[in-house]
Amino acid sequence: xxxxxxxxxxxxxxxxxxxxxxxxxxxxxxxxxxxxxxxxxxxxxxxxxxxxxxxxxxxxxxxxxxxxxxxxxxxxxxxxxxxxxxxxxxxxxxxxxxxxxxxxxxxxxxxxxxxxxxxxxxxxxxxxxxxxxxxxxxxxxxxxxxxxxxxxxxxxxxxxxxxxxxxxxxxxxxxxxxxxxxxxxxxxxxxxxxxxxxxxxxxxxxxxxxxxxxxxxxxxxxxxxxxxxxxxxxxxxxxxxxxxxxxxxxxxxxxxxxxxxxxxxxxxxxxxxxxxxxxxxxxxxxxxxxxxxxxxxxxxxxxxxxxxxxxxxxx
Amino acid sequence: xxxxxxxxxxxxxxxxxxxxxxxxxxxxxxxxxxxxxxxxxxxxxxxxxxxxxxxxxxxxxxxxxxxxxxxxxxxxxxxxxxxxxxxxxxxxxxxxxxxxxxxxxxxxxxxxxxxxxxxxxxxxxxxxxxxxxxxxxxxxxxxxxxxxxxxxxxxxxxxxxxxxxxxxxxxxxxxxxxxxxxxxxxxxxxxxxxxxxxxxxxxxxxxxxxxxxxxxxxxxxxxxxxxxxxxxxxxxxxxxxxxxxxxxxxxxxxxxxxxxxxxxxxxxxxxxxxxxxxxxxxxxxxxxxxxxxxxxxxxxxxxxxxxxxxxxxxxxxxxxxxxxxxxxxxxxxxxxxxxxxxxxxxxxxxxxxxxxxxxxxxxxxxxxxxxxxxxxxxxxxxxxxxxxxxxxxxxxxxxxxxxxxxxxxxxxxxxxxxxxxxxxxxxxxxxxxxxxxxxxxxxxxxxxxxxxxxxxxxxxxxxxxxxxxxxxxxxxxxxxxxxxxxxxxxxxxxxxxxxxxxxxxxxxxxxxxxxxxxxxxxxxxxxxxxxxxxxxxxxxxxxxxxxxxxxxxxxxxxxxxxxxxxxxxxxxxxxxxxxxxxxxxxxxxxxxxxxxxxxxxxxxxxxxxxxxxxxxxxxxxxxxxxxxxxxxxxxxxxxxxxxxxxxxx
Numbered sequence: 014x015x016x017x018x019x020x021x022x023x024x025x026x027x028x029x030x031x032x033x034x035x036x037x038x039x040x041x042x043x044x045x046x047x048x049x050x051x052x053x054x055x056x057x058x059x060x061x062x063x064x065x066x067x068x069x070x071x072x073x074x075x076x077x078x079x080x081x082x083x084x085x086x087x088x089x090x091x092x093x094x095x096x097x098x099x100x101x102x103x104x105x106x107x108x109x110x111x112x113x114x115x116x117x118x119x120x121x122x123x124x125x126x127x128x129x130x131x132x133x134x135x136x137x138x139x140x141x142x143x144x145x146x147x148x149x150x151x152x153x154x155x156x157x158x159x160x161x162x163x164x165x166x167x168x169x170x171x172x173x174x175x176x177x178x179x180x181x182x183x184x185x186x187x188x189x190x191x192x193x194x195x196x197x198x199x200x201x202x203x204x205x206x207x208x209x210x211x212x213x214x215x216x217x218x219x220x221x222x223x224x225x226x227x228x229x230x231x232x233x234x235x236x237x238x239x240x241x242x243x244x245x246x247x248x249x250x251x252x253x254x255x256x257x258x259x260x261x262x263x264x265x266x267x268x269x270x271x272x273x274x275x276x277x278x279x280x281x282x283x284x285x286x287x288x289x290x291x292x293x294x295x296x297x298x299x300x301x302x303x304x305x306x307x308x309x310x311x312x313x314x315x316x317x318x319x320x321x322x323x324x325x326x327x328x
Numbered sequence: 329x330x331x332x333x334x335x336x337x338x339x340x341x342x343x344x345x346x347x348x349x350x351x352x353x354x355x356x357x358x359x360x361x362x363x364x365x366x367x368x369x370x371x372x373x374x375x376x377x378x379x380x381x382x383x384x385x386x387x388x389x390x391x392x393x394x395x396x397x398x399x400x401x402x403x404x405x406x407x408x409x410x411x412x413x414x415x416x417x418x419x420x421x422x423x424x425x426x427x428x429x430x431x432x433x434x435x436x437x438x439x440x441x442x443x444x445x446x447x448x449x450x451x452x453x454x455x456x457x458x459x460x461x462x463x464x465x466x467x468x469x470x471x472x473x474x475x476x477x478x479x480x481x482x483x484x485x486x487x488x489x490x491x492x493x494x495x496x497x498x499x500x501x502x503x504x505x506x507x508x509x510x511x512x513x514x515x516x517x518x519x520x521x522x523x524x525x526x527x528x529x530x531x532x533x534x535x536x537x538x539x540x541x542x543x544x545x546x547x548x549x550x551x552x553x554x555x556x557x558x559x560x561x562x563x564x565x566x567x568x569x570x571x572x573x574x575x576x577x578x579x580x581x582x583x584x585x586x587x588x589x590x591x592x593x594x595x596x597x598x599x600x601x602x603x604x605x606x607x608x609x610x611x612x613x614x615x616x617x618x619x620x621x622x623x624x625x626x627x628x629x630x631x632x633x634x635x636x637x638x639x640x641x642x643x644x645x646x647x648x649x650x651x652x653x654x655x656x657x658x659x660x661x662x663x664x665x666x667x668x669x670x671x672x673x674x675x676x677x678x679x680x681x682x683x684x685x686x687x688x689x690x691x692x693x694x695x696x697x698x699x700x701x702x703x704x705x706x707x708x709x710x711x712x713x714x715x716x717x718x719x720x721x722x723x724x725x726x727x728x729x730x731x732x733x734x735x736x737x738x739x740x741x742x743x744x745x746x747x748x749x750x751x752x753x754x755x756x757x758x759x760x761x762x763x764x765x766x767x768x769x770x771x772x773x774x775x776x777x778x779x780x781x782x783x784x785x786x787x788x789x790x791x792x793x794x795x796x797x798x799x800x801x802x803x804x805x806x807x808x809x810x811x812x813x814x815x816x817x818x819x820x821x822x823x824x825x826x827x828x829x830x831x832x833x834x835x836x837x838x839x840x841x842x843x844x845x846x847x848x849x850x851x852x853x854x855x856x857x858x859x860x861x862x863x864x865x866x867x868x869x870x871x872x873x874x875x876x877x878x879x880x881x882x883x884x885x886x887x888x889x890x891x892x893x894x895x896x897x898x899x900x901x902x903x904x905x906x907x908x909x910x911x912x913x914x915x916x917x918x919x920x921x922x923x924x925x926x927x928x929x930x931x932x933x934x935x936x937x938x939x940x941x942x943x944x945x946x947x948x949x950x951x952x953x954x955x956x957x958x959x960x961x962x963x964x965x966x967x968x969x970x971x972x973x974x975x976x977x
Contacts, residue, residue, distance in 0.1 A: 077366055077408050082435045082493075115685075117645060121601070126495040128553050129546035133595045136603045136637040137647035142681050144691060144726070195780070195794045195818045199836035202874045202896050204388075204923050204953060211390045213447040226633075226651070232591055233609035233631045235653065243507060245538045245563045246582045250627050250657055252618060256670040256712060257769065260748050264769045272870050272900045272921050274452055274958055279842065280919045283868050283902055287769040288750040307918050308957060311456075311469075311527045314516035320583055320617050323662045326516070 049108050052096035057089035059101050064090075074155045079181055093122050093153070116146035123147040134224030134232075141224070150189055150222070152181045186215035190222075203270035205277075219268065237262050251318030255325060257288060258317050281308045365409050367976060372402040372943060374971025376421075382963025386450040386479070388925060388951035393965040395422045400969060411435035424448040424481050436493040443486040450479040452958030453514060456529045468526040473514070476531045477960065480511035497548045501557075505540040535566035536582070553595040561587040583617040585626060602638035609633075618659070627657035627671050643685040651677040667711065673703045679720075689729070695722040701748075713746035724778075734782040742774040771800030771812065792820040814840030831879035838872040868919065870900035886935040891928070898923045922954040933973065941973040 065072050075081060083092040091097050093110070100109035107113070110122065124135060127147075135141055147153075182189055187209050191198040197216075200206070207214050216222075219239060221230045231239040240262045241248040247258065257264045265284055266276045273280045279287075289309075310316050314326040380393045387393065400421050407414040413433040420426050426446045433439035453476060456469040485506045491499035515532035544557030565582045589611035596604045613626035635649035652675070659669040679697035686692060697720040705714055724738035747770035776798040784790040799813040818836040823829075843866065876894040883889065904916035928948045933941045948966045 082411075087495075117601075117639065128548075128595065129494055129499060130501070130544075130555050130557070130593075133553060133555060133593050133605060136595075136605060137635050137649065137681065141637075142645070142647060142683050142693060142695070144683070193780075195792070195820070195836070196778075196796055196816055198834075199816060199818055199838055199872070199874055202836075202876070202894060203872060204896075204898060204921070204925070208390050208447065208449070211447070213390070213445070233607050233633055233651075234611070234629065235655070238629075243538075245507075245561075245585075246536055246565075248563065248585055248587075248613065249583065250613070250615060250618065250659055250669065250671055251583070252622055252624075252659060253662055254659075254669060254671075256750070257748070259670040264748070272872065272898045272923065279868055280900065280902075280921065283866065283919060286866075311516055320621075 049096075049099050051099065052108070053098040054088050054091050054096045055098050055101055056091075060090040060097060063101075063104065071154050078152070078154055080153060112148075116144045116149070117141070119146045119148060131221055131223045131225070131232075134221070136224075138224030139228050140222060150182055152183055155181070186217060190216045197269050200267070200270035204272055205274050206270035207268065207276075235261075240266075240268075247317045249318050251320060253315075253319040253321075253323045253325060255316060255318050281310060285309045366407070367409075368404075368406045370402075370404045370973065370975040372971055372973040374400045374402075374943065374945070374969040376400055376967050376969040378965065378967035380963050380965030382965075385477075386448075386961055387949045387963040387965040388961055389450050390448070391927070391947075391949045391951070391965060392422070392424060392448045392450075393967060394424075396967075398422055400971070433492055436496075437491075439490055439492045441486065441488045444484070446481060446483045448479065448481050450477070450961055451513065453478055453960040454516075454529055454957045456527065457956065469528075470526065471529045473529065473531045476512065476514060478512050478514040478531065480509050480513075480534060483508045483510075498545065500543075500545045502543040503540075504542070505538075507536075507538045509534060509536045533567045537564050537566065538562070551597045553597075555591075555593040557591045559589050561589070563587075583615050585613050585615040587611055587613045600638060600640055602636065602640075604634070604636050606632070606634040622659070624658045627655060627659075629656075630654045645683045647681040649677075649679055651675075653677075661711075668704045670703065670712065673701055675702075676700045689727055691726045693722075693724045693726075696720070711751050713749060713751065715746060716748055717745040718747075719743045732782075732784045734780075736778075736780045738776075738778040740774075740776040740778075742771070744770055744772050744774075747772060770802075772803045774798070774800040788824050790822050792818075792822075794818045810843035812840070812842040814838070828882040829879070831877065831881075834874075834876045836872075836874040838870075838874075840870050842868045866902050866904055866916075868900070868902040870898070870921075872896065872898040888933040889930065891930040893926075893928045895926045896923070917956050920955060923952065925949075925951045939975055941975075943969075943971055943973045945969040 061072065080093075083089055095110045097109055100106070110118075114122075120135065120141065124132060184192075187198070187201070201209050207218075209215060217230075219230055220228050221232065222228060225232050227236070229236065229239050230242070237259075247262075250259070265278060267278050268276060271277055277284055310326075312326060313324060315322060316325055319325050376396065376398050378393050378396045380387060385392060385394045398421075401418065402420075403416070403418040405414070405416050411434055413431070413435075415429075415431040417427065417429040424446055425448065426444075428442070428444045430442040431439070432441075454471070455474065456471045483506075486503070487505075488501065488503035490501035493499070511534050512531045513534050514529050517526070517528040517530065539562045540559055541561075542557060542559040544555065546553065546555045548554075563586070564584050567582075589609070591607060591609045593605070593607040595606075598604070609631045610629065612628045615624075615626040618624045618626060631651060631653040633649065633651040635647065637645070637647045639645045654674050655671050657669050657671040659671065661667040661669070677697065677699045679695065681695045682693070684692045697718075699718045699720075701716045701718075703712060703714055703716075705711060720740065720742050722738065722740040724736065726734065726736045728734050749769075776796070778794070778796045780792070780794040782790065782792050795815070795817050797813075797815040799811060801811050816836070816838045819834070821833045823831050823833075874894070874896045876892070878890075878892045880888070880890040898921065900919060900921040902916045902919035904919075926949070928946075930944075930946045932944045934943075936942050946966070946968045948964075950964045952962045
């Protein structure tokens with residue numbers, strides 16, 4: 014353990030030292046932008062000479078977008094669209110990186126800068142392999158906000174609340190996700206559900222949309238690590254364990270929504286009968302039969318594991 | 329539920345610190361300047377009235393109706409000034425429903441996010457009533473707190489600071505997260521060790537605090553990107569210590585722990601649009617209860633993952649990955665110290681994916697994954713499968729027909745060998761006379777079929793139809809087999825009439841059938857008094873119908889109406905008529921869920937002066953579930969808020 018810590022500290026300071034040798038970031042960015050052979054950078058003034066009229070609202074909004082700084086620190090419009098000299102001569106959209114690009118090429122442009130932490134997992138992820146591009150969910154040119162209050166969107170539920178971080182999304186969560194993931198939308202309206210409809214949580218409270226194992230926020234860890242991020246009281250480990258809990262929370266629970274309380278896939282005792290038999294044959298204890306056949310947690314209340322009782326609560 | 333003093337980093341303090349930073353940000357050194365300035369502001373105040381019938385203060389698990397009449401406040405702002413972006417939101421509904429958000433960003437330097445929210449979650453109260461009482465009833469069931477209101481108030485605080493320019497070679501991030509959960513739960517007592525046995529329900533306080541501290545950096549070096557994130561978690565329990573065990577030792581009912589974790593990731597971009605990603609994750613958990621009483625620290629986790637993605641030829645993208653996970657603890661089973669904990673396991677996962685774009689209209693996609701989980705068992709006993717092997721195949725295709733009509737079809741097949749199951753045979757259970765049959769909660773084969781059709785009829789109308797069907801086959805230790813099947817169909821219609829009316833209609837039907845198989849059909853083993861053994865399939869089915877309608881409408885100038893209506897009907901039940909044992913035919917009562925819920929909201933905004941609107945918000949909710957063991961979240965309630973909204977242009 015000590016050697017591991019020392020190794021990590023050594024790597025950390027080593028990287029700090031190396032970073033001093035590579036302080037310029039600008040040159041690297043442009044290598045990922047697809048461009049025509051012979052094209053050169055022409056500057057924003059040339060772009061705006063045509064596009065300021067064609068896309069008047071968009072150009073106005075761009076001044077307040079997250080990418081407005083590229084005007085000064087990068088090549089402006091050509092930071093993402095690539096050198097525009099050939100396109101500016103005849104306006105041919107094939108001669109500039111635009112909306113006609115394949116989704117993977119479009120994503121490469123974004124990843125040339127936004128390649129850190131979670132977006133490092135994008136390549137090969139479920140969304141990437143399903144041809145979802147960054148611009149399917151994110152606004153690039155528009156102002157930095159989720160949805161303008163004055164856009165008057167149709168409410169997704171009766172009790173939705175606002176306040177989740179602006180990420181320049183085209184629509185707010187979970188409506189954005191529901192446009193493709195309709196089964197999860199149906200499950201969220203079931204009686205027992207995480208409070209997404211009520212606006213207390215959003216899809217990305219659990220899911221890592223930019224990649225990762227199963228598109229979850231457990232990066233390299235087990236699914237139980239994701240659940241115990243909030244439900245920490247079940248982390249354990251418990252000396253008297255319930256094996257199914259340790260194996261996978263989703264053996265018993267369905268996180269999007271269930272009819273049964275507590276996000277259980279089936280009600281007791283039927284859920285338990287998937288792995289356990291009934292106590293019908295407690296010969297000397299027939300007095301408990303009536304209880305044993307109804308809710309297992311009447312006698313085994315510490316169903317997630319126990320510090321106290323070998324039988325998870327019973328005797 | 330009483331609120332107690334918080335001992336985490338005070339969210340109000342964090343909010344004040346964030347706002348105080350603003351002047352420093354304005355005068356900080358900047359690498360660029362922009363000329364745009366903009367301020368947007370919206371303030372709304374309202375007085376809410378409401379009422380409910382049914383049970384105390386809640387309709388369903390999250391619709392809170394309390395403190396009427398009450399004043400509510402909403403505030404939203406966004407500010408662009410030179411290189412500063414500032415956004416804040418505040419909503420105060422009542423003490424258990426609050427949201428505070430602040431985002432501050434300085435061009436190319438750093439950004440700060442602060443988020444604090446509180447919400448209420450109500451749990452059902454179990455009256456501990458048995459559906460059938462056999463005489464003489466020698467087991468006592470008692471609800472010791474019949475008027476109790478179990479539920480939590482959850483508060484979360486998130487604070488992050490990170491470098492703002494992702495194009496930089498070296499960026500940092502740090503964060504703090506806290507989650508508090510306070511309230512009461514209905515705790516079922518353990519059976520007493522001697523007769524007369526009793527099962528009692530009582531209210532137990534809940535007071536948990538989780539604090540996460542995180543820091544890390546991302547470093548880019550040519551084609552390489554490295555990221556390292558370290559986090560530390562502390563989980564503490566403020567409620568009273570738990571029950572004293574029969575051996576005299578005193579345990580906390582919920583174990584406190586701390587968790588130390590590091591995630592190191594690397595990415596390499598290569599020619600031919602090929603990239604390699606790898607990460608190494610390690611964490612260790614130290615559990616104070618285990619350490620104090622069993623001399624065991626907790627558990628450790630290590631995993632390594634590598635992934636390569638490439639576009640070797642035009643139109644073809646491929647991905648291959650491998651992951652190794654190793655979980656360990658020194659815990660042993662309480663009944664046999666030669667059997668290690670189920671925590672101990674190693675998982676090897678590898679897979680491959682391919683996407684081929686046939687032409688501009690058609691894309692084919694194939695995924696394969698193999699996952700092998702190896703567990704440890706005791707020397708003399710096997711309680712669960714030593715090796716579970718799961719293979720998943722997934723094929724889908726997407727086609728664009730007739731202009732913008734899109735159709736997607738997917739089929740997924742899972743094949744599991746030795747699914748996780750209970751193999752235990754408790755020899756000491758002679759008293760109970762039981763054999764735990766080899767049932768499994770995981771299907772040995774599973775098929776899922778999904779389809780989705782998007783049809784834009786015109787610029788005003790588009791529709792979406794989706795269908796999903798799934799079936800899992802389960803195999804027990806004998807030739808017992810059963811299956812679980814579900815299907816879902818959904819329909820969504822969106823309509824947009826110019827700028828005056830837009831609405832959507834959504835219908836969704838979910839239906840599922842499952843069979844729970846009770847025990848092996850072993851006639852030669854006597855497990856009940858008369859040699860009658862329970863056997864047979866118990867069909868368990870659930871159905872849901874969900875309808876929702878939303879609209880935005882400008883009936884006249886200056887008046888905006890928007891609303892949402894959702895109606896859900898759900899039921900679940902088990903048919904226990906096939907059970908042939910005495911006294912248990914009626915235990916299907918506990919499976920009968922019959923729920924009807926409806927939620928409706930209507931908001932009206934009328935412009936009474938420039939930038940000033942009169943707002944009325946009406947919310948109505950109804951929730952009823954005819955289930956024997958859940959009470960107190962049924963009810964009908966409504967709120968009506970009337971107020972004024974002022975906003976800038």
